[in-house]
Amino acid sequence: MKAFGFLSFGHYALGNQPGPDARQVLKDGLAIAQAADEIGVNNASFRVHHFAPQGAAPMPLLGAIAGSTKKIEVGTGVIDLRYENPLYLAEELAALDLLSDGRLAIGVSRGSPEPAERGWESFGYRADAPNGSDMARAKFEQLLDAVDGHGVAKAASAEQQYPRMYHEGTPLPVFPHSPELRKNIFYGAGSNASAIQSAQDGVNLMSSTLVSEADGRTLGEIQAEQIQLYRDTWKEAGHDWTPRVSISRSIFPILTDRDRQLFATSATSSDQIGSLGENRNVTFGRSYAAEPDVLIEQLKDDPAIAAADTLLLTIPNQMGVDLNVSILRNFAERVAPALGWVPNTDGRVAGYEI
Incomplete structure (x- = not known):
């Protein structure tokens, strides 16, 4: 592990429910990212999930973070492509990439099971x-x-063009x-x-806290195999640049009585097999919560952490700025260096040019 960041699911409360509302969660996400940038954390990423009280449209928040920080990269984990206009998304990403001087780590995918039945149809899209x-x-x-930069439309006749720019x-x-x-x-x-x-497609790999293989191996073992298959295939494909691999884990360093009270009971001793819809079993990652020296040994035993170059900590965003910054600072100061972390000091992540 050379780089680490955080992944926020952006949960917020509705109506009279306890907890921060959407406005507060967005502002908290900005503040956490700004503080993380000062610490030297490499990445600030946000979950994208529709029809739920979570983060949905990430670009305003990512733009605000990129515009108010100096080094930290901004990203998503992940944008559900079923809900997107890919050409408009390409325009947004290019603009954000240019504004941030390349500080992007944008995760996209097919998306996961969701509250809505074929919710993408409400956005105007159809699928078989x-x-x-x-x-x-x-x-x-x-x-x-x-x-x-490939052509995705054709120029109209000269009479129809305004201004006239193309044949x-x-x-x-x-x-x-x-x-880039x-x-x-x-x-x-x-x-x-x-x-x-x-x-084969020539993009970086993002692997989350669960995988669809469920054969009794640990999440780390399954992901380590996945990462090796990815890198072997990358080499066979002959791409001319070095890709990155990120994984996510729930990790809570315990340094104070408050930490122990809040997180000690969330620790699990092993991964779990569960269902994630579509009639398929998946392997869910365990949650880590322990004193730094214990955490270091536990995380060193995770082969996927050793194989990946970037580790994203899933944070309890609804618990506020101070607590989440404390989690990131504690990990940065007491755990990450022993895992090979390279602090973000000059606009580079894990030895890769941003």
Whole structure:
């Protein structure tokens, strides 16, 4: 592990429920990212989930963070492509990439099970597959074409153009174009097959706190195999740059009585097998909560942490700025250095140019 960041699910309360509302959670996310930037944390990422009281449209928040920080990269884990216009998304990402000087780590994927039944249809999109996977794949390919600057429309006749810029029929890309943007795109892979496809597609790999393989191995063992398959496939594909791999874990260093009271009971001794809809079992990652020296030994035993270059800590965002900054600071000062962490001091993440 060379870099670490945080992943916020952006949970907020509705109506008379206890807890922060959407406005407060967004402002808290900005404040946590600003404090993390000062600590030297490498990444601030946010979950995207529709039809639920969580983060949904990430670009305003990512733009606010990028504009008020100096070094930390901003990202998503992940954008559900079933809900996106891929060409508009390519424009947004390119603009954010240029404004942030390349400080992006944007995760995209087909998306996960959700509260809405075929919710993407309410956004105006149609798919043949019940889970929308066919449409998501087509959108992903179109997104990459647009990101790479390929023509995705044709110029109209000279009489129709205003202003007149192109010969009729000229392939037109979307603008703006950020030449290095593809290197900042991650695919959220939940299986070996999707990890292999990500390598063939030439994008970075993002693996979460669960995977669709459920065969009795630990999450770390399954993800380590997934990462190796990804890197082997990347090498076979002959891409001319070095990709990144990120994973997520729930980790709470215990340094004070408050830490112990809040997090000690959340620790689990092993991963779990559960169901995530679509009639399939998945392996869920355990939660870690212990004193720093214990955490270090536990995390060193996780082969996926050793294999990945970036670790994202899932944070309890609804518990406020001070507590979450404390979690990040404690991890940065007492745990991460023993795992090989390189603090973000000059706009680089894990030895990769941003």
